[in-house]
Amino acid sequence: MPQQDVKLSIIIPVYNEELVLPMLFQELFPALTDLPCSYEVIFIDDGSHDRTKELLLGEASRQDKMVAVILGTNFGQHQAIVAGFSVARGDYVITIDADLQTPPQEILKIYNEMENGYDYVGSIRNERKDQLWRRAFSKLNNKIRERITNIHLTDQGCMLRGYHRRITELIVASQEAAPYLPALGYNFSSRPTEIVVEHQERQAGISKYSLYKLFRLNFDIMTAYSLLPLQFFSMLGMAVATISAGFFILLAVRRLFHGPEAEGVFTLFALVFFFMGICLFGLGLLGEYVGRIYAEVRKRPRYAIQTVFTKHKVASEAQHEHP
Numbered sequence: 001m002p003q004q005d006v007k008l009s010i011i012i013p014v015y016n017e018e019l020v021l022p023m024l025f026q027e028l029f030p031a032l033t034d035l036p037c038s039y040e041v042i043f044i045d046d047g048s049h050d051r052t053k054e055l056l057l058g059e060a061s062r063q064d065k066m067v068a069v070i071l072g073t074n075f076g077q078h079q080a081i082v083a084g085f086s087v088a089r090g091d092y093v094i095t096i097d098a099d100l101q102t103p104p105q106e107i108l109k110i111y112n113e114m115e116n117g118y119d120y121v122g123s124i125r126n127e128r129k130d131q132l133w134r135r136a137f138s139k140l141n142n143k144i145r146e147r148i149t150n151i152h153l154t155d156q157g158c159m160l161r162g163y164h165r166r167i168t169e170l171i172v173a174s175q176e177a178a179p180y181l182p183a184l185g186y187n188f189s190s191r192p193t194e195i196v197v198e199h200q201e202r203q204a205g206i207s208k209y210s211l212y213k214l215f216r217l218n219f220d221i222m223t224a225y226s227l228l229p230l231q232f233f234s235m236l237g238m239a240v241a242t243i244s245a246g247f248f249i250l251l252a253v254r255r256l257f258h259g260p261e262a263e264g265v266f267t268l269f270a271l272v273f274f275f276m277g278i279c280l281f282g283l284g285l286l287g288e289y290v291g292r293i294y295a296e297v298r299k300r301p302r303y304a305i306q307t308v309f310t311k312h313k314v315a316s317e318a319q320h321e322h323p
């Protein structure tokens with residue numbers, strides 16, 4: 001199909017989602033019939049080791065407008081989406097999660113905003129239905145990111161977003177080892193907006209994000225868009241050095257007037273451990289930046305597409321297997 005045949009590409013990354021996929025197919029495709037434009041739905045199997053690929057190929061054999069991209073290895077949600085961007089043909093590209101947390105009916109709202117001329121449409125989850133610790137963690141991260149970067153997103157974690165093709169092409173070309181797409185897209189946009197979307201609980205299966213993965217992801221955002229954490233440590237270092245110099249002078253003077261003193265040794269211990277903690281944190285933070293620079297210079301492929309299946313390809317492969 002020539003490129004102009006598709007106005008909208010919908011990108012869905014999937015990783016071990018065998019439980020939710022049947023529900024997704026059932027809800028998604030009927031919801032898309034309301035779209036006033038031509039579209040394609042691109043699923044990216046991000047190296048699942050359950051029946052995800054099988055289910056995707058089964059559905060692809062029934063749906064004309066479906067593409068199943070198989071990565072074979074788990075590259076992570078954001079890289080999987082970039083793989084989707086690389087094959088998307090639409091002028092507009094909308095990303096949505098597979099777990100039905102943001103209902104497919106909301107895609108139309110994003111599309112309408114893009115038709116209004118916005119090149120990047122973010123979303124804010126209305127009464128987010130996630131565990132309390134996830135909501136609290138996100139709130140904190142949104143606040144920190146808002147303060148230390150120039151990226152202004154109300155709800156950075158909601159992946160139902162619309163990008164103009166110009167932006168997805170820039171993202172694919174940017175070669176960043178650990179891109180955080182909502183922020184990168186915002187960075188490249190010239191007319192961004194945000195809308196409120198409905199949110200519900202995951203309809204089946206479990207979240208693919210552990211606390212550790214969430215930490216890594218949030219470090220990706222902070223380090224990619226701000227040097228302020230590092231600058232904060234250099235300034236803290238200067239402040240501590242100045243205070244310590246004053247403390248040294250005070251102790252020297254007391255030594256002259258009061259003679260040797262040994263009291264307060266435990267307070268000193270507490271202080272030393274406190275500053276050791278700060279030093280280790282600073283060192284770790286530096287490591288976060290250095291590690292990311294290392295990942296960039298290694299220049300490993302960000303994702304590798306094994307196969308792209310469409311209805312036609314599934315049929316011809318099946319014929320090949322059972323002639």
Ligand code: UDP
Pocket residue numbers: 012013014015016017046074075076077078080096097098099101206207208209
């Ligand atoms: N996902 C992915 N690769 C991963 C982790 C997640 O493609 O390594 C997909 C997952 O299948 C889902 C979406 O990314 O479609 C969001 O994941 P999830 O719902 O687990 O995240 P949460 O909503 O808990 O933040």
Ligand code: MG
Pocket residue numbers: 097099101202207
């Ligand atoms: Mg989810």
